[in-house]
Amino acid sequence: MNTSNVSKVVMLLALATSYVAIAAEGGVSDSDRIAQYREMISDGNPADFDEMAGEELWKKPGGPKNASLEKCDLGKGSGVVKGAYAEMPRYFKDTDRVQDLESRLMTCMNTLQGIPEEEIAAKPFSTEQKNSDISTLATYVVGQSKGIKMAVSVKHPKEKEAYEIGKRIFNYRAGPYDFSCSTCHATSGVRIRMQDLPNLNVAKDAQAAYTSWPAYRVSQGLTRSFEWRLNDCFRQQRFPEPKFASEATIALTMYSAVNANGAEYAGPGLKR
Amino acid sequence: MILMERRNALKAGGSFGLLALFGAFGLLKSGIALADWNKPAFTSKTMDDALAAMGAMSPENNSVFIHLTVPEIAENGAIVPVTVVSSLPKVEQISIFVDKNPNVMAANFIFPEGTEYMVTTRVKMGQTANVVALVKADGKFYRTAKEVKVTAGGCGG
């Protein structure tokens, strides 16, 4: 780096510092202004439409067996949707493994409706052209946990194991940039452009982040599932994208969900 | 297009097919035809042209009787919440503009008697610009404006 570049950097740093100082003096920071914006758009979430469409899908007979999903057991008994998401991921006896919402929906679509799992996994996320059934169903299910406290169990050995694996993945550095989830999400007070990055090791941040997904993303005009969100983090870390409903995805979801325990689930969210 | 057809239909007393169509979506049920969509205003590229098309050549600046609420920063220009409340008497209409959008006029609201003089909606903004509220009350026009900064996003949230 030559002298002129160094002086440029110094100047930029000085500018950045004075900008922050000015913002602090006025008592209103850009983070406050963004919080104000988010509050102003919180009513009238287009994800409501996905909830409506998801409920219809849930109740409509479909698949080779022409059955609905109304008998699907999401962990609280056959057909119980209310509050189910606030306790997921969880261990399921019939499959003898820990499943997140999407993975469990896939099991139900397969066993009740007879749709092959590969077929479901082939369109896991909505696109501008076409909504993904499993993603729309997930939006409906999470909406039925709105206002319910997150209470994800780690009592079963397999639940505990998934949590521990998720924790390791969160801190696992790899890829061309030697990134981990924790590279961006284990420090307080940092941001990318205008967005504050949550420190997911702090309960308050972890709770706010987890309980606002799935969310309608304004920039994409689509409602995005939690698995989609995790995949986007992996993409930004330059990791290969995990398989839909993979063990790694479920484990990382388990880690995130347990860290959100105690907070009221608030989704589906609405994000920039 | 459809409005044109409807006007013609009304003039001509209406053909069966068109009336059936209108009946189906109920717009004419009340017997009150909608005011015309103001094409010159909605296709104006500048504030001056849009105001002229609205018949509001030199509206009085007034931020006391028009309360315009917009965010200081919009995290995404695709959704910018706008609320306009007017404490002027006899408000007939409230219009919302974005002065740097390709088509500056976003929306126009017409207030029958008994409806409160407030409206909330959301507009798109291509860049940092002024949101302008125009109020027509008792035949006179008033305006006020506020700047909204549109930011580029970071990551997921």
Added chain:
Amino acid sequence: MGNPMKIRAAVKDGVTEVKILMQHEMETGLRKDADGNLVPACFITEVKAQHNGRTVLEAQFGQSVSKNPYLVFRFKGGVAGDKITISWVDNKGDTRSDETAISA
């Protein structure tokens, strides 16, 4: 026929507040698709709100109204159970009409 909208209407102290979320792409006609072709303009041009058949708000939209338009307004009167009807028409002639009952 357009997709259903979501309408909420509640009366409090003699004033009814109506919140509407419409499902519509609100294409500006200025956006290009993945192949670089302009996506034709498609947006709601007019909205009408009625309380028991009487018009309580008329709106005209241009291309700058956000995708899935959101609208809040209030009118004097209205009692629980009264009918609120919202209708829209877009520039291509597509329409949608939905109704709800005012809640207390």
